[in-house]
Amino acid sequence: MKFLYIIVFLSVFSSAVQADLTIFACEPEWASLSEELGGDKVSVFSATTGLQDPHYIQARPSLIAKARRADLLVCTGAELESGWLPLLQAKAGNSVIQTGASGYFMVSNYVTLIDIPTSLDRSQGHIHAAGNPHIQTSPLNIVKVAQALSQRMQEIDRVNAVFYQQRFDDFNQRWQAAIDNWQQQAAPLKGVNVVVQHNSWGYLFDWLGLNKVTVLESKPGVPPTVSDLNNTLNQLKTTPAKMVIHAAYQSSKASDWLVDKTAITSVTLPFTIGGNEQSKDLFSLFDNTIQRLLDAAKQ
């Protein structure tokens, strides 16, 4: 009987500290966007940090506990979380976060994915059938997601719908101004040749007009082999590149190797919020990303 009291007490206590909408974001960029759009009406938890590879997350007990209490899942989708999110859904005993339910929001459904493979075979490495899931690298995608997410938040939490709409309008205005500013800053990056370690930057390059010469991981998710690296060297002889880019959560080994062999500059980009100290929210994430690219282009 005592045990029952404890359960009742815990449930009462936990509901007392909840905000109007509890959001479980799979990645920090969507946690930050949810905060921008929800203000103090939402309490947001990010399942991963900017220093973790979102493909390889453990379905830890702490994540199960968070998923149990979530009103809304905000995740990338496009199979990025397929190794862990289905387990959280299965174990949480939470009806609203099940696939297709009102609290299931996959951001990749609201943007146009690039790099959709024409043939699906695992010998090609860890490919994503739905396309490149790393959509947060372009602010043009963020605004599309923001619109759809705000819509969803208004549907789930009708009481605060007007508030969410105001937050979105305000965010949208600031974001458009920021995009104009970033585009002006990044003008010198147009047409600059770059090498990437993992194919995570397609959306960023499309936006800024950077030119990807080659990928160090010839097969996604598989560390580059010696022959892959030698191929890269040969390619760079014909098409020299200014810099080699990797995300903060990735090992810099392959990039370092290339820096050793050529005159190329290595750039570590935050990839998402928390990828480095400067990237604290969506705005500073792009400020920092562009600054780092410009610094490298100058060298």
Next chain:
Amino acid sequence: MKPLKLALLIAASLGTSISAHADQISDLKAEFLQMRADYEQRIEQLEQRLAQTEVTTNAVKTEVASVKATSTSTATTRNNNSFNPAISMVLNGQFSDYSDSPDNYELSGFALQDEGGLAPEGLSLGESEITVSASIDQLFFGQSTIALHDDAGTTEVGIEEAFIQTLGLGNGITVRAGRFYSPMGYLNEKHIHAWNFADAPLIYRGLFGNQLTTDGVKFSYLLPTDQMIELGGTVGSGDQHPGAGTNSGIGDWLIYARTGGDIGTNHSWQASASHWQSSPKDREYAGGHNHGGDAVADPVLFNGDTDISNVSLIYKWAPNGNFKQKNITLLGEYFYLNEDGQLNNSAELAQYDAKQYGGFIEGIYQFAPRWRTGARYDWLGSKLRASDNELLTDADLDFSGFHPQRYSLMLEWLPSEFSRVRAQVNRDKSSRNDDTQLFLQYTVSIGAHGAHSF
């Protein structure tokens, strides 16, 4: 206006003689400079507007491309195939070498079940598992794992798991029904291919013949707390070893509690406790030796009550919580079986009281993204008392109180998350016959991307 002014100025300047005043010239100069600055500014403005137009055009282009792409992608996903369940298959094979003959293998103080023995010596095909899963409708999810394995030339088909589970009861409640791995301990709920070593811990081998399953119903409740706390239980048919016989009602039951959380971003843990009970009817002792195949003419049978308690603790570490590059897993489990009843065969009957216990600890270190190594230590103990020791001998139960132990080392290479090659060495003291065991094993998974629990 400006060009006119310019022309007039030029005409005027041409008309004036060289003897014009110096201050007049400097005036003109100033005007020229002013005009030049004016024009430059206007050109710059024009350039900026042009650049802006370019950007907008690009934006429109991407927009158009995106609209095109969405319209085609929605068309392609609408076909009947998209409702197919997720299908995956696990294939494995191994090479095993033993210093002692595997036919001599015994686990002192325990009776080995059919699958509880050693893998065949030399090259052998391991179990091939087919798993099919999908959401059934808005309420249920279903999953089934069919295992195929060779036994003395014939292929045996077994249903490892076949269950349905609620998706959306809400309030942290989940109900599962069918056949499933019992929520006892940590490894028990995982498929063998997801274990860290090529063979089962000795205690799993001794108590369950590798794994405990339930044919029945499982309830679980997840508390709405920040720290994960799950309480639950199962009721089952009771005919899975170490239960036995048919029951008109509930044949076995189990309760469990598990909790876990994170400590900072680098550490995470989970602890669990569980208790299982059954009253086996005519549980047969296969005669001790593994893969006996042939039925013993006059087997020893057990009738009575049996219960097992378990505690387990798992801890994982990864720098920044990023498991891809490097991580450590430490796992320990302990089981205690308590049994009370009678042993009999056609001729004799004896009172029987048994305690069988033991555990294992293992540590796994993934030191590079594609490499893992690990060590494991197993130990067991038993106290078997019977009013007639002859029946214990007939059941091939060693009642001397010998403590089996085993030390294992393994090294794994993982070309991708879908494949694994493993080498393992055991120093095995399961009985008084010491054995050194070597395994080389591959395990691959084809088809749907499986998700592995913590």
